[in-house]
Amino acid sequence: MLTAELPFLALLLAHLAVAIFVPPFLFGIIAKVKALVAGRKGPPLIQSYRNIAKLLKKQIVLSMTTTWAFLAGPIALVVTGLGISMVIPMGGTESPFGFSGDMIFVAYLLGMSRFMSVLASLDTGNSFEGLGAARDATWSALAEPALFLGMGAIAFFSGHTSLGPAFFAVGSTWGNASGPFILVLAGWSIVFLVENSRIPFDDPAGHLELAMVHEVMLLDHSGPLRAFAIYGASLKLLVTGTLLVRICLPIKSVWWLDWPAYFGGLALLALFIGLLESVLARMRLIRVPQLLVAAILACTFGFLLLFLEPK
Amino acid sequence: MYFLAPACFLFALVLVVVSGVIRQFRPSAILLISGCGIIFGCSVSAMLENTWFVNLPYFLPEGSFALQMDAIAAWFLLPMSLLPPILMVYGEGHWGKTNPLLAQRYRLLLGFATASLLIIPVAAHAIFFVLAWELVAIFGFLLIIAGDTSDKARHAGWIYLASSHASVMCLIAAFCLMATANGGGFFATLPVGWAHTGAGKACFLLFTIGFAIKSGISPFHFWLPEAHGIAPCQVAAFSSGLVVKIGLFGFFRLLMWVPDPPLWWAGCILLLGVLSALLGAINSVVQKDYTRFLAFSTVENMGVVAIALSIAFAGKSLNQPVLMALGIAGGLVHVLNHCIIKPLLFLTAGSILRITGSRNLELLGGLAKQQPRLAFSFFLGAVCICGLPPLFGFVGKWIILLGAFEGFTNSGWIWSAIAMSAVIFAGSLSVIAFARTFGIAFLGESRYFRPKKTSIPTLMKRPMLILVLFAVAISILPMILPPTLQPVLNLYDQTNTTMNPFPFFLNIVPIGQLWFLTCLLVFLGAFLWWRVKKTVIRHQPTWDCGYAKNSPRIQYTASSFAQILRDLFSVVLLHKKAPPNTKGVFPAPSQFSTESHDMMLHNGLNPAFRGSAGLLARLRIAQGGLLPIYLLYIVITLLALLAWTLA
């Protein structure tokens, strides 16, 4: 049982377990951190599990103008999230379904989830949802080149286009190319905050629809749909978080060391988000594209640095 | 046996032409379907190594009537022989009852245009190639203005015709230069090193301009939105789906002719590709007219294929067979994807136009309720053309991006990083554009039109159904792509025989694993869909935050959806806002409207032409009407010539 690598079945089960059970817990940590910083006791860590369970049992209230697109939105969120989690290497050295070129698959799955959520929000015919959809889609579209240039840098450094081996190469030779990867990390953290509509870009706890971005898109969802939407959002948080965590974690290619390190990284990330949200306020909308351009530039320079120095 | 394949190819061409001439619809449809079927058969057999070359020298006054069928020609002939019958049936459905004369003229022109279009991939002599090329341009023009004789339509058609003719002139010059290299008009691989000479450079530039104009790659894309935004949608489907592809086919042929292309060629094509991908994508997000939107999306897709071509050219010049193979494979799959899906989108747009009668996106809405099948086909087309995973559009973009990655990881071609980010950024912009168009047109409530139940004739529904079936079939079985691509790759890489047929696709482009994962996700989605459907659903009007008098026009509109991007890219987009004049204490009721034009045409070409026309007008006093002045010209010419010869 102490072999260095998990067998495939164990790896698959581990990934499924993490993908299904860990994400709501991250929301719990963030909420708890924000409450503690504000001096409140805050909701219990497992509060979002309870929310999702309750919502799954409720009925769905649909508006007359909606069509199948409204139902497909949240489902696409969940499906793409799970798809990405199958492809991204979490604890171990590689992912259960990794294949060469799965970086591209990840990017386009994100695109698919964005496409379906926009359709879902436009379907209700409510102008707020259109507003939210337009903003969310535009910003994450602007963020995508940054994400991809980062992936290009990793692929260039490792020589593999599959995420598993790429992150393994990055982790195992942890020390020697830290400069470029810090730039990529900076770029990716901005992308992470945009994709999950965290505080500098959107206020998840806000209640003024005109200011919302992500929350307003879930306005009309009820019952299981809302459960899927919340779970999908948290899954997306986990998945993009894994990208951030894996780029900084060294890999010892021993499973009982790597997986705890990975969980610790995730917890740390959630803590960091909580702190960020309780300290910063939401940024003005017109300055968001400038920050995104900064993210793209960071990743580009990371890539160039890697490319110019002899391997 | 040797002479059978070309003979039936020519027979099929004759069938296609005759099908246009016959008056009634039914026999002409049968003839066209059989003709295209034969050609489809020929190209499939050519895929299985049954390539042939035939030369009938005595036919043309100069040059010769030479045909050559090889794998690359077969690949382009596949979609080109499938679509015309579909478009003809759609045209019949559209005009059959209301305007039979127009339907009959449309069939005639479509027959001729298809015949000349099918000649180009197999033409093996320069004159014959150019002849077919120009014929397609002329018939394309007549098709564009077939629908409506207004000045606007004719102006758009004129821009198309003039730029196609300019591209023919570029091609003639290029073929003449090429003839100086390999003596005579036959297409043959050029001598090594010729590409680096002056004539080689000029030849490449002329070829690039000629092919770029025809395939709508910017900065020569200005005619495409004008022509396809005005033409009847089945004509736009024909020219966006097929005619634009022969420009790309030209690039593929150029790649085959030049044994050692210099690296700056790849850079040049990459620049064009990136420019048109980004310009196309940005412009398509802000368009209010959904046919112009589809036209700009064509420009964007042509840009993506041009990027794939640049990767292929880089592969050939750095003699990296894998890079070249990825470039070619990605380009070809994307071409096939665009050949099938863009006509589907245009036909759907045509049906919307028939129902609502307006091309303006702002006035539509809620069509999914009235036409669920139409909505589903547009949705399917949108997902496929943006390259989103479940459908086979993703395979094309995936191979291109793999090529881009391969470019800068193993081949050290830094510019392929720009190729990668351009493809990705254009892809994400087109995701927004299609989400916006589908969302505004089909979802929500109908903004202006009272939703009336007008049905689309079956003759229009069948073609769309067939195209949807094509897309779904290929998406379900993407594994059929590698075997069809393999002969083309072998054609391009005779030197490196090490690349045996299948491993290339298994280890570098693992379609099998991708397909398996996608199936898993689809089943998961189906399960969740079943789970949601199982729960009890109650229906109520949309929650309106307590606002009593809620009219559908309060919904988010197309231009407001694109407002962030429009302001961000205002430097590239030519956007004129007519702000409402709210001056005075009680401002009169006014309207806010925005108008978006194509930057290249509106700021670039039109002023240039007006300016030069004004300049030339000053020279017209030379014909001032006075006889002595004319006689003075004769004396001056005489003295000048005498001075030149005797002095």
Added chain:
Amino acid sequence: MSIALIILPLMATPVVWYMKPGMNRARVLPVVGIIHFLFVIASLTGVFQLNPDAWFRLDPLGGWVLFIVSAVFAIVSFYAPAYLALRPDRNFRIFCVSLLGFISMASLVATSRHPGVLWVGMEAMTLMTTPLIYYTYNRRSLEATWKYLMICSVGMALALLGTFFIAYAADLGGMSGPLYFDRIAEIANSFPGQWLKAGFVLLLVGYGTKMGLAPLHTWKPDTYSETPGIVGAVLGAGVTTCAFLALARMLAILNAAGEGEFARDILVVMGLFSMFWAFVFMVRQADLKRLLAYSGVEQAGILAIGLGIGGDAIKATLFLVGAYALVKVSLFLGAGNIHRAFNNRTVPEVSGVINFLPWTGWTFLIGFFASTCCPPFSPFMGMYQLASIAFASGRMWVGGLLLIFLAMIFLVSSKLVLTAVLGDERVFSKEVIYRDSIGTVGPIVVALAIALLVGIWMPQSLSNMLEQATQIVRTP
């Protein structure tokens, strides 16, 4: 006995002159046209051996040009009765006589063996065609006639001086006996260079005026815009082709004498200049017939470039002459029909021809595509050959400029033609008498059909004749 070709039409003139006025006077024209055309074909294909007599011999070069001109005349003559029937008030005696005179003089020019006789033929043709121009009795056509007469007479005077220069050069070069083209070709290299060059310059200016090369073309737009379509066809296709023949014969002398180099450069320069000049005047042109005039100037430029490039480009040029003649006939006759129907030539008034005159509209559109060298028509084949030989012989710039000008001219002239032919329907007066009829449209369709046929399929005998004709002109 090739003099018979000249006398045949002349014999018909008294018949036409003394006929009582009426339609059968116009019907004589097609009869003469067909007989003359068959006679030419027979003599060319050797069925009817034309033994050369003192002054006239049908060599391949002259034969090809006469074949074109006689084909043009046959087409025009078939068009004439239907056209003249439209104006019953006019007695067209002078009209028919001039047309017959034109074809006989053209035969004289084509078969002449002596440059002087060639000049006499050309001058007589100018004088014969002058009454044709003054067909509509108004001030503008009078002005056009006066300009045509003066400019062409001055041009022909210069050509005469050039001919005398050549004759004097032959005299200095010790050539005795009559000055026949084939005899000149043999001993031309002994002629003094200066005289030949000066002679060629004068001849180029003289015949260039008739052919319509750039600075000398000024009579063309005025004349073509004021004359009826049928006269434009005769002038545009017939007279220009004869002027081309004269120029080709003179170039042959120069090439034989080894002085051809400078002549070819001048021709190329003047050719390119006329293409540019034609382009300048086609921008924002509103008058259909003036547009055709300037496209005539452009085509004369292309022919001059073809002669200038020399070598086997001359075969392409000869092919192009025939192609252009046929296409120009169809365009001019089409323009004539449009003018009769809309009683106007400028675009805002003329539009939507296709809805009102379907046959004329389509043939005019196809003719326009043919004249701007669009494939499958024969001008494209000729132009393509010309361009490829220009590039092959190292004249990249000439080939490049040729193609650029063609593209620009297409861009500019298509705007006018498309608006005229495909525009939306005009509502116009009731008393318009003209409708498409077999008589007025048949010849146009025949002309275009031949242009299309020769563009796609070239009979071997025709290609051999072109080859021999090229041998006459090119440097030995």
Added chain:
Amino acid sequence: MSINLLLAAVILMNFLLVATGRAVQLVRRVALQGMILGLILLLLHDEWHIHVLLMAGSTVAIKGAVIPWLLAQALSRTKEAKSPTPYVGYTLSLILLAGSTFLAFLLARKLPLQVGMLGTLFIPASLATLFTGFLLLITRRRALLQVVGYLVLENGVFLFSLLLVKNMPLLVETGVLLDLVVGIFIMGIVINHIQQAFDSQDTKRMSDLKE
């Protein structure tokens, strides 16, 4: 020697032609120049066999008598006596003529005649007359005077053809003369039409065919 004298006379005659403004005087001087040409033809060939005599006779008859008679007829029919002032003043046209005569001499140096004829003024005279013809055509506004200009131009060309009378066949000579006569005749008819249509021979009115 006497040939040079006559050729010099032709060159001087050119100056006279350009100087006059009145149509009648101009026609008479052109007739005179035509006769001089006939005389030169006679002097050029010592033995006068039938060919030369016929040519000289026809030249003098046509250029000296027939054409001037035609022009006089056209003149008499027009009412207006004084012809409109030309585009270019008389003094300037004289200067221009001097310049073009000098140019003619310049060109003549480049074109050497036969050994026998080297000294003669044939080339300069014919080119000078050619340029005079052009000058008259370009500067005169009256249609009739333009025809006279064309005639002078024709004389210049004819003057050069005198050198070739020996080997130029009769057919060509007569053809040339015939064409000249018919040309002038047609011009006369057109001038009559212009007279009726514009009721004045001023060609400045005829310039509304323009781009």
